[in-house]
Structures are given as structure tokens and as C-alpha cells.
Amino acid sequence: MKEILSIKNLRKHFPVKNAWGTDVALVKALDGVDLKIESGKTFGVVGESGCGKTTLMRTLLRLVEPTSGSVILSDEIIGNEVSSNKLEELTGDELRSFRKQIGVVFQDPMGALNPRMLIKDIVSEPLAIHGRTENVRARVIELLENVGLGEEHLYRYPHEFSGGQRQRIVIARALALDPKILVLDEPTSALDVSVQAQILNLLNDLQKKYDLTYIFISHDLSVIEYMCDRLAVMYLGRVVEEADTEELFSNPQHPYTKALLSATPSFDKKKEKIMILGDVPSPINYLDESKAKLATEITEQEKLEINAIEGKGIDYIVRSSLNEVVPLVQISDGHFARVK
């Protein structure tokens, strides 16, 4: 196993201030995340909205500064001649050369493409920013052909393309600087299943061709299962379970993972259902202890739902019971979970 980057105890706490500017609470978007990302493989991150997936992606790109912890980069990404292999210590040119190595594909392709720019300008923009001025046109055509588009698309605007084609353009742009890592933030959730299949096939082809490492963020477990080699399940800023995909799908340990797997709609009607009751708890941690207690109490809605569901033969988990901090333990080789 060759690591391309590893994340050590990464924390990002956003302070919540009151009207006088004093901190009253912390939003723990990332609360001690440890991950090792293997080179040439696809690493998946799953979790529901507000669990910190996107903050993790942003800290990896250093778009937000982490509160503590570090991202350790391998030589493969930054080379040998840098002052430090820690992402948070990089500055200036070193940071720029690091950012060349990491491409991003966002969820909504129309939002990621400037509607007033031609496709050739969109795809060549990263080249211009990083000072590559030779053979730009040939390079852009090569990139477009890589993703199944061609020279005839150079002088068109984003609105002239369908959703799947737009996502292809975003992928072409992300690959413009020959990155080693591609961060894919829900790349197919805005697409239909048939188009999704095309994009997933394309991503697999590109990975083989360029030996890319993917960090794949999604909430669609069937896509995750198809794409990823290794998987981390996040819940409220913490990784609650991490394992190889097959292991995780066949032998989930953490109650949240179990519920997530059973909540995914499937064609198998007999599959056992575990419902999670209540809404996603607020990630706000009050510094005042009396308020902090609220987070772990069973809410009125959960009580109601328990009453509604009991006696119907449906297993359930009360969501606030998942808030407890349990240390990560090793279940088997390479399989970690926060279970007692």
C-alpha cells in the first residue's frame, strides 16, 4: 500500500458568536478525522448533509484552514524539494504547485461552469493560470477527446450542452493540469441513471489511463459501492466506520452504518429495515453545559416516532444515541468502527 496523502487528527471548529462577539458555541465540522488515502485507488466518503464531508474536501484543498491536525503529503504529490510535507505549512509557490496536483469536480455542473465563457476558455483557464502557454489548443482538444467530446465543441457555451456533457467538461477541466488526485463531490447526483452510468464508466476509464487517485464524496450508496475501494462513513464530523467497501457492505458494525445501509431503497423487499428516528441533530456544541445536555436527550419527535413505530416489527435507532463519542476500535484487518 502506497499512501498518497494521510490526514492526521484533523479538526475544524467554526465558532458561533453572539451579538457581543464572544464565542457561545462551536460547530465541530471536523472533529478528529484520521484517514489514509491510497495511491491509485478510489476512497469514498459517505454521510448525510451536515456531517462534514464538504468541509473535509475543502480542508484537503486548503480552501479553509484547519483548527488543528495536519494533512501529510507524499513525495508523489509535492516532490522532494519542498520545505515541508505538511499541507498547512506550504506557502506561495509550493502551495500553488500542490494545487496543480489536485482536481475538483463539483456536484452541479451548471454552477461550476461560467455561462459566459466558451468551452475552450473554460478548459484552458487552469493552463493559463499556471503559465502553460504552448500548444494550448491541442491540449484542450486532447482533454475534450479524453472525456468523449471533440473539437466541434470548442466554440460553444455551457448552456448548449446536456447535463451529462457539462459534467464531462468539468472533468476535462479538472484534468487539465495532470493532477494526481481528483476530488469528486457528488459528481452524479444531479444526473439521470443512464447518464450517471456513462459518467461512472468514464471516471473508471480515466482512472486506469492516468493512474488517478479519487476521493469520492456521495450519499448514493449504490454508486459508492460500485466506485470505491475503501470507504469512510462520517457522522457529525467524525468518522464512525472505515473499511474496504466489500467488508463494510457485508459486515457493518456501527449502528449508523447499519441504518444507512438499510435505509437505502433497494429492489430486495425482504431486506430488514432499521429506521433512524428524529432529525439530524444540530452540529452546534454549546459551551454552556446546561445547553450542551440537550444534544443527547431524546427529543419530542423521537418519542412520537417511537410510539408510532413500536409494535410494527421495525427495528429502530434513536438518532441522539449516536452522539456519544466512542473511541475507534479495530474490528478486523483494516476495518475500524466506533463501537463499544
Next chain:
Amino acid sequence: MLEIENLKTNFNTYDGVVKALDGVNLKIEDGEIFGLVGETGSGKSVTCYSALKLLPKTGEVVDGTVKLNGEDITNASDERLREIRGGEIGIIFQDPLSALNPVMTVNEQIGEILVLHQNKEIQGLASEKEIPIYKSEKWKASPGVEFTIMAFCISFISLFVMLGQWGFSLPFLLVILLMFFRDYVQKDNPVSALDLMVIEALSRVKLPNPEQIAHSYPHELSGGMQQRVMIAMALAGKAKMLIADEPTTALDVTIQAQILQLIKDIQKEENMSVLLITHDLGVVAETCERVAVMYKGKIVEEASVDEIFTNPKNDYTKGLLNAIPKGSKERLKVPNLEEVRTS
């Protein structure tokens, strides 16, 4: 319950006529959950909007009949249609936050539907319990407006005092005093019949403290709660049929499971018919009894759920099912849409 025959809808655009629906036949029985699946642009939503005459101005129904409980509503009057929408047929939309009015409280929004469709029941409840029908709201404005009024009054008072005519400032002084003692001047009305019915509607969708939620604005609620409020609104008019247009697409899977369970429970309790429009075949497999697959404005296949997933007949349905990743790492089969188009 709802019968759609040979429905054809055209959209007139600058590039010519788009045939959004090309002869759709649907029959939804009493008390069943019927799924309508298809990809973007296949005409799922247009089917339900055409049936309820909710099309934009560019769209028109060219041909076909729509029957609700045997009554032909194809050429129904606007009054009758208004009775049907929200009365006999309730609708849930995809994104709850854009379907709810952001400047109205939940109370006002559900109350609106009750006043339109359940007026007799409200009056009955009011006379039975001897309480007023509506609550006369206390005079209330946003803090900004109150501050402005206060500032105006104070400046006028100081102006008149400076001019030596301080007698003129008395009415302004009165306004300020009234604003301070408003709570004592206006007494709280007892609960109204409308309030009780709103709270009842909210507790039907298993929302906790309905009293508190009734007084909150949509943005104060979480996504799942907003969708529950939408369902409460759709059911408030004692709907016999529920049209759910992608009800869970904007929600997380765990919340999606909750909302689908709620729709199933309510359907069973009230023995309603539900038309579930979705692009997610998994959701259909879990909730529906019968399902129709749409493609290019036509229904290409209609069958029971077990049948369609084990033994699909149409090429398009097969392609759609093959395109879903199913655990194995084999290369996904992309449906060849060109072939389907010609067949």
C-alpha cells in the same frame, strides 16, 4: 380513482412544437400506491400537471380525457378545478422550501387551505365548541417597522416641543404608550377553531409540538420537517388522492426512509390512492404496488412492481435497470437510447 386516457400535451416553443405527452393511458385504483418512473424530460410531472390543468401558458392539452371517480374533469370549470386541487387531490412537490411560502407561518399556510376546502367543518367545530372561527391577530409588526414608528414619533415630539407647541405631541406620545402597553390593551383571544384544525393536521403527520411548529416559518424547520408540513398541507383538504412529485429527492436517505414510511402509513390509515412520481427505481420498489415507466412522453411499460424488477419486457426498462450499479464491479451497461427511440 383517477383515469387518464390518451392524454396528449404539446408545448409551443420558439423551436417548434414539443410533444411532451404522446398518448398517455393511466388508471389508478382506489387505495393503491402507483409509481410513475422515468428520466428527466420523460413527461412524468407534465402528466400530473396536465391532469390538474396546472400547465404553464406555453403548454396545452391537445387530446385525451381525465376522469376522477368517474367524473370527466377534462373540460371542468375553473371553480370545479379549484375544488379538486387541494380538496380531492393533494400535491407534494420536490423541494419543500421552494413550495412553502417563506413569509407566511405554517399556521397561515395550512389555514389557507382549510378555509378554502374545509369551511363547513371549521364553522361546525366553532359552533360546537363555542369558540371563534378565526383568531384576530394582535397588532404586530416586525422589529424594524416598530423601531421606525418609534423613531418618527420621538422626532415629531421633539420637533413640537422645540416649537413650543407641545400640545401637538400628545397623539404621538399616545402611540408610543400604546406600543409599550399593547399586550395589556389587546387581550389574547381564546384558541380559534382554525387553530385547532391546523394543529390536528400537523399531528397527523407525526410532528412534535404542533403548537410550536404552527407558529414557525418554513426556514426554521429542518428538511424532513418541511416535507412533513407539505404532506400535512396536501392532506388538510381531506384529500382522497395524493400526488407526490419527487417527494424525497431533496432529502437524505435516512430522512427519505422516514418520509416514505409516513406516506405508506397515512395511505393505509386513510385508504388513499397515491401517485408517486420519481426517478429513483429503488424508492418505487419499496413503496409502490404497481408502476409505469415513461419515456419520451409515452408509457413504455406498466406492471406490478415484482414483475417489472424481475421480468422487464421493454428494452428501455431493461436498460434503465442495467444502468444502476448493483454491487459488482463490472462495467455498467449504458442503455442505447437511440435504439429505444426507433422501436
